[in-house]
Amino acid sequence: MGIYQNVCYKVEDAFVKLLTKKEDTTVIKEKVATYRTAQKEKRDLKKVETQEREAQLQKKREEKKNEERKEVLSVLSKVVDINKLSYTEYEFNELKRNKHFFEKVIKNVFEAEEFGLTFVHCEFDKSSRKEIKGYLIATNKRVWFIADHIDFQQKYRYQTIKDVSWFKDGILERRLKIQYGVKKLEFDEIFDSEQLRRFGDQVISFTDKY
Secondary structure (H helix, E strand, O other): OOHHHHHHHHHHHHHHHHHOOOOOHHHHHHHHHHHHHHHHHHHHHHHHHHHHHHHHHHHHHHHHHHHHHHHHHHHHHHHOOHHHHOOOHHHHHHHHHOHHHHHHHHHHHOOOOOOEEEEEEEEEEOOOOOEEEEEEEEEOOEEEEEEOOOOOEEEEEHHHEEEEEEEEOOOOOEEEEEEEOOEEEEEEEEOOHHHHHHHHHHHHHHHOOO
């Protein structure tokens, strides 16, 4: 029994003694003990019920989390080569955050028998005056740049890619350059260097086949 409870009981005993001076002390003590036991049982029962409700809520939260994870992985498996490359925390979180975008890409952009290998979010320097935020997606057939709102798309054949390089662009950013035939394509505002390397390595491995 806690110190606080002991103090409360002593205060209660003092009041009971004051209010029942003319009554049988033994009977009064029994009534007080019975009352306190009943109150303790109620508190214990309430505590158990609260713990059970919390356990049920936690179970539902876990079930919901697992279901959401399954949904994310189901879509992720179509834009990342999970079987051969597994997947990164970056890819999982990006797809979870922007699942509807990737669902539209799979349904409306990818061609027949096309599936993704990996991707990275970036900004495409289309011209000196126009920059477009979106995703570079390497697939088994080509490289796509798809704007965040899917209102702009560019596809690049592996056969035409001559060189791929990436390097620091400031303190936190990275920049990617693709020599596409005679064109120089530049993409910046890439903040995950490991994911950039993963993307670049996949593009290089496919261009080496041609």
